[in-house]
Amino acid sequence: MLEAIAADIRKGLVGKSFEGSMTFDCGADGVVVLDNGRVDTQAQPTDCTLRLSSDNLKKLLRGDLNPMTAVMMGKIKVSGDMSVALRLGKLIG
Template sequence: MMEDIARGIQDELSGKAFDGSLKFDCGEDGVIVLADNTASTTDQNTDCTLRLSRANLEKLLTGQLNPMTAVMMGKIKVSGDMGVAMKLGQLLG
């Protein structure tokens, strides 16, 4: 399932430049790492980590969950470089 989400993100990123690295950490469901303009499910250290449920990740990626609202409501926990997280919003928007 995480592989499917990673493929969808990869398609979104196609033709766009993403500086830095970012990890979606969905706990036991796994991780998706964006680095070097690729999306993978291989865990590694990143500039920024977003901790959230897989359900909220899917909502975030389909535009059903506003990233800023989700952070304020505690649905997404951000650690590391906030600037990287902000760039992601521009890419997926």
């Protein structure tokens, strides 16, 4: 399930750059790791972790979920380096 999301992120990164590393932690569904432009579904230490449901991850990546609103509503929990999380907005915006 998350492999398809990872593949979509890989496509979305073509021609873009992302510095730093981030984990999208979708609980029992697994993780998607973005690490200096590479995308994987194997857990590893990263600068920042976003905890959210896989449905909310899909909405976030489609632009159907505003990241700031989602954090305020508790749909996304951020831990680690907040500056890395803020770079995500430029990537998907």
